Amino acid sequence: MAEAKRARPVPTPETQHYWDGAKAGELRLQKCDACAKTYFPPRPFCPGCGSRKVSVVKASGKGKLYSYVIHHRPAPGFTPPYAIAVVELDEGPRLMTNIVECEQTPEALQLDMKLEVTFEKLDDDISLPLFKPAKG
Amino acid sequence: MRRNQVAVVGAAETTRLGVIPDMSQMQLHADAALNAIEDAGLKISDIDGVATAVETPQQIAHYLGITSTWVDGTSVGGCSFMLHVRHAAAAIEAGLCKTVLITHAESGKSNIGRTPRMIGPDSFNGQFELPYGVTTPASMFPIPVLRYMKTHGITHEQIAMVAVVQREWAAKNPRATMKTPITVEDVLNSRMIAYPFRILQCCLVTDGGGALILTSAERAKDFKKPVYILGTGESVETPMVSQMETFDSSRAFRTAGPLAFREAGITHKDIDHVMIYDAFAHLPLYGLGDLGFMPHSETGKFIADGHTRPGGKLPVNTNGGGLSYMHSGMYGMYALQESVRQMRGIAPAQVKDAKISVCHGVGGMFAASGTIIFTNQT
Numbered sequence: 001m002a003e004a005k006r007a008r009p010v011p012t013p014e015t016q017h018y019w020d021g022a023k024a025g026e027l028r029l030q031k032c033d034a035c036a037k038t039y040f041p042p043r044p045f046c047p048g049c050g051s052r053k054v055s056v057v058k059a060s061g062k063g064k065l066y067s068y069v070i071h072h073r074p075a076p077g078f079t080p081p082y083a084i085a086v087v088e089l090d091e092g093p094r095l096m097t098n099i100v101e102c103e104q105t106p107e108a109l110q111l112d113m114k115l116e117v118t119f120e121k122l123d124d125d126i127s128l129p130l131f132k133p134a135k136g
Numbered sequence: 137m138r139r140n141q142v143a144v145v146g147a148a149e150t151t152r153l154g155v156i157p158d159m160s161q162m163q164l165h166a167d168a169a170l171n172a173i174e175d176a177g178l179k180i181s182d183i184d185g186v187a188t189a190v191e192t193p194q195q196i197a198h199y200l201g202i203t204s205t206w207v208d209g210t211s212v213g214g215c216s217f218m219l220h221v222r223h224a225a226a227a228i229e230a231g232l233c234k235t236v237l238i239t240h241a242e243s244g245k246s247n248i249g250r251t252p253r254m255i256g257p258d259s260f261n262g263q264f265e266l267p268y269g270v271t272t273p274a275s276m277f278p279i280p281v282l283r284y285m286k287t288h289g290i291t292h293e294q295i296a297m298v299a300v301v302q303r304e305w306a307a308k309n310p311r312a313t314m315k316t317p318i319t320v321e322d323v324l325n326s327r328m329i330a331y332p333f334r335i336l337q338c339c340l341v342t343d344g345g346g347a348l349i350l351t352s353a354e355r356a357k358d359f360k361k362p363v364y365i366l367g368t369g370e371s372v373e374t375p376m377v378s379q380m381e382t383f384d385s386s387r388a389f390r391t392a393g394p395l396a397f398r399e400a401g402i403t404h405k406d407i408d409h410v411m412i413y414d415a416f417a418h419l420p421l422y423g424l425g426d427l428g429f430m431p432h433s434e435t436g437k438f439i440a441d442g443h444t445r446p447g448g449k450l451p452v453n454t455n456g457g458g459l460s461y462m463h464s465g466m467y468g469m470y471a472l473q474e475s476v477r478q479m480r481g482i483a484p485a486q487v488k489d490a491k492i493s494v495c496h497g498v499g500g501m502f503a504a505s506g507t508i509i510f511t512n513q514t
Contacts, residue, residue: 007262008267010256075275084276
């Protein structure tokens with residue numbers, strides 16, 4: 001029997017650029033040309049002002065740990081205990097993620113610790129943005 | 137909406153609560169509905185409005201044999217029933233219907249005839265949350281709590297006290313699932329589910345249901361102990377817990393709550409009794425802060441100091457809550473039932489001379505919110 005894998009996202013037309021970016025090793029956000037708001041999740045208009053004039057921008061990939069839980073129950077593709085985290089990007093938006101290259105303990109996972117993006121390839125089409133403690 | 141124009145004239149839960157493997161979810165709906173209709177002294181043919189969540193109003197209307205002129209299928213999670221009360225009150229006042237039945241039922245434990253709730257892999261949740269290992273609400277709902285604790289200076293012991301206090305209330309309630317007293321130490325030594333929360337800080341999983349009957353205040357005079365709707369509020373924020381505006385507070389809470397207080401024309405000192413939907417132990421803290429009872433930084437101490445326990449100055453979650461009374465999956469209906477019991481003066485842990493009750497609900501993981509303020513005074 002094949003090992004259970006983590007849930008695989010299925011891109012939609014308005015999110016395709018995000019997943020194309022992840023596949024290319026880039027974290028892509030969107031920025032409003034009218035009001036300059038940087039936002040996530042992907043939409044072809046600004047959720048701040050409603051403008052349809054928006055651009056895809058490459059994010060720095062840097063952020064800090066905003067909050068998390070350490071889940072102790074089983075989930076497909078995970079070995080408990082594992083942290084489910086929310087990272088606050090330097091550009092402002094927050095996203096859910098997992099923290100890798102780090103002990104999954106309250107002692108190791110300190111709120112506001114600096115993080116940087118890394119990518120885990122799930123298959124030929126999907127790479128998933130994850131975060132690890134920033135160097136230096 | 138105007139104050140006291142609509143009243144609850146029938147209220148009941150399913151005959152049994154807990155583990156009910158011999159009844160389907162629809163049977164539970166009907167059991168609760170028939171109990172509420174009987175409580176009101178009405179017949180099914182008197183009902184012309186139907187509201188429910190997860191199931192559709194047409195399923196309920198057909199199953200019970202109701203011909204409706206108004207329905208509401210608002211399904212925003214566990215507080216859907218607060219929104220139904222608000223919408224039904226507006227509909228009755230507008231003359232769209234005269235007598236509304238609101239039902240909830242969930243075979244949450246036994247899973248008999250349960251309507252599945254699926255998250256598509258191409259939805260926002262499916263693309264941006266599910267791949268990170270979220271499964272049950274226990275893996276998602278507590279995600280904001282560490283940030284809330286850091287911002288507001290709340291301790292693990294203070295949040296553990298939520299479970300301890302609610303068990304004290306549950307001990308007074310013969311229908312509560314869990315009645316054995318617990319200590320802060322018991323809570324903090326119980327099995328870890330999703331750090332920082334342990335099993336005693338997570339809601340129960342049970343079967344059950346509840347129903348309400350609403351009509352105009354003018355007609356309500358002919359019924360026993362009508363409970364009037366003094367103020368209402370509602371809001372939604374986001375289906376993704378990761379996308380909340382902030383983890384220091386809930387935007388849906390702080391929109392819905394103050395709306396209800398303004399409509400009711402009351403201040404916090406007028407409140408005798410409070411229900412705050414407690415799927416997990418942090419929710420009463422968010423609720424007390426976002427509804428303006430006190431700054432968020434004081435919520436933990438307020439509970440730890442015993443002000444919400446039996447005999448305290450602000451009784452909260454007097455049925456034992458989702459942590460100790462029951463939680464079938466959408467607990468909002470049971471919070472409403474307890475507020476109505478308190479206003480009727482028939483609650484197992486009755487707050488003496490209570491005249492105004494605030495009932496605050498959450499849907500999803502802070503995704504939605506509804507607040508209803510009840511009174512037994514005309």
